[in-house]
Amino acid sequence: MTVVQGIVLVLHLLGMAAILGGWFATRHEGRVHPAMLWGARAQILTGLILVGLVEAAADPTDPPNHPKIAVKLVVALSVVACMEIANARQRRAGVGEVPRPGGRSGGSATTAVATVPAVTLVRVGAALTLLNVVIAVLWT
Ligand code: HEM
Incomplete structure (x- = not known):
């Protein structure tokens, strides 16, 4: 493994940690x-x-395991889709916005309604991330 490959792999592992760590930090919200x-x-x-x-x-x-790479790509695209959709719904509802002085801020009345579907998307995204870890490690 080259140094560049090692550095990118470290970034790849940090990306995984960010998804799972972010989920763990906000799992009750x-x-x-x-x-x-x-x-x-x-x-x-x-x-x-x-x-x-x-x-x-x-x-x-x-050669590299192409079926494994293809499956990981599909799973990772599903993860990003879950996060993007949930994030868009949150933004529309004003959840997680930093309140600006004199600006519009999120209303708590809409928060509960808007986060219901987002909860499922976030959970599915975290579970699929875990699935990709299992695929990465166990599919040889
Ligand atoms: C949520 C998304 C992903 C997670 C959680 C994930 C997780 C991991 C983990 C834990 C490893 C290290 C495995 C090991 O070294 O034994 C790894 C390696 C790797 N991943 Fe991913 N991965 C994801 C997405 C992707 C995507 C989209 C691709 C490419 C299409 C990809 C390609 C690779 C490759 C090529 C390696 C091997 C690097 C090497 O052997 O030097 N991964 N991934």
Whole structure:
């Protein structure tokens, strides 16, 4: 493994930690922590860079596991979709917005209604992240 590949792998693992850590920190609030959103986006980017680096360094007689990579990509795209949709719903409801002086801030009446579907999306996103960890480690 080259130094660059090692650095990207570290970023890839930090992205995973951001998703799961963000979920753990806000698991009782049912909202998307910004770390989850950015972690999910980072997983796609760092994952694709890793694929490029792994392909470039691969031994022709021992190619990378393409079905595994494809499955991980589909799962990661589902994670990012969950986070983006939940985040959009939150923003529309004003949940998680930093109140600005004299500006519009989130109303608590809409918060409960808007976070109900977001809770499920956030949970599904976290569960799919866990699934990708299991695939990454156990699918050899
Ligand atoms: C939620 C999304 C993801 C999670 C949680 C995740 C998790 C992981 C973990 C834990 C590893 C380290 C496994 C090990 O070294 O034994 C890993 C490695 C890797 N991941 Fe992901 N991953 C995700 C998304 C992706 C995506 C979208 C791709 C590319 C399409 C990808 C490609 C790779 C590759 C190529 C490696 C191996 C790096 C190497 O062997 O040097 N991952 N991933």
